[in-house]
Amino acid sequence: MGDITMDLLDRYLNSIRPFLPREQQDDILDELSANIRARMDDREEQLGRPLTADEQEAILQDYGHPMLVAGRYRTNTGSVAFGRQIIGPALFPFYVRALKFVMGASLAIYLVVLVALTVTGNEMNFGDVLGTVALQVLIQFAVITLVFAVVERSPATLRWSAESAPKARPATPARPQVSRLESVSKIVAVVVVAAWLWTLFAQPTLYVGAIAQTYHLGPIWEQVALPTLLIFALSAAQAVVNLFRPDWTLLPLVVRLLTDLGALGIVLYLLRGNSWIVPANSAPGGGSLASVNQFVYYGLLSTAIGFALVALFNAWQLVRAAQKRAA
């Protein structure tokens, strides 16, 4: 086999590498490389001539998209099937990761809302709470499953192209890269969490039931809606960029710091207000409303402190990474 084959094969293997478990990357790729070369040798023997670049690329495309090939080597190789297979074992690890992130984030937010309402003396019916949580979990599960099912059924989006693949296999030791698994999961998770937050503000009845008829969110929340959306957009944009440039390892650290500072700014702006929760038109305010707003104040204050600490930690990590790279 000539240089063209080596180059194409190396590019293909290089595309698979970031999706593999880090500790097994070299071992799996060495074995895969030997098997693919054997298949190419076999084909050359059948044809009685060397393979053209197109024929070599066709063999690699037949192997499948690097992400799907790597997915088979992960340990949680389940699948989702309702009568017929919806999400295959190759995409399954990525699907589980996205589900965990989205459901974890939204359940945490939901828990805070529930605790706030309970602490401030708003009685919640356990059945209603359970029903609402179950509905949210179901909606998020359905949305993420739908997104991954569409990807699973779109071979064009998962077609490997030699032109888009990295040109050379990294020299040893391999340079650190942002895992594409992280980037794909982040894109799906950010979109779903943003959509979920949006409906939380637009349709609060869906989340807190009858309480929404007594209290409304104050107008100050509308003023921070756009900046919040921009923070999500920035996170999603970083994940998209890292999907194509996984070697830009400083980018996620920079964006994380920016989003921490942005979130801190939003919370500080919210702290300037004092009517975060207002009574609905027909309902009287009273002491209960004051308690709710007092709780929101302490919640925002502790969130601001949390964001400030996280921002400091991320700034320190960014400086360390930049120093390491410079060295």
Next chain:
Amino acid sequence: MNDDILDNLRLELRRGVLIVAVLAQLRDEYYGYELRRALADQGVEIDENTLYPLLRRLEAQGLLVSTWREENKRNKRFYHLSDEGCALLERLLEEWRALDASLNRIIHAPQAHREER
């Protein structure tokens, strides 16, 4: 007939059998691609993206042993059945024969029953 249903049932049917076929073939030593060809020659087609990760999983379970060796100026990973794998294969084959016999009895029984009536 619904092709999706047929495909799913065939997949279910083949899933367990493929592992037995791989273990049985690996009583002799093969490397990945060579094993795939040997299985295909016997009429057992298996996708490469299924076979190669399966070999690693079976090795992690202690059923296979692998060694890297040079052949035709190329380094290849050769697999063969471990002692534990041999013992397990024997038991799986016993199970397979018993199932095969039972299935044959089931397949032929209704016909005889109808004829009696």
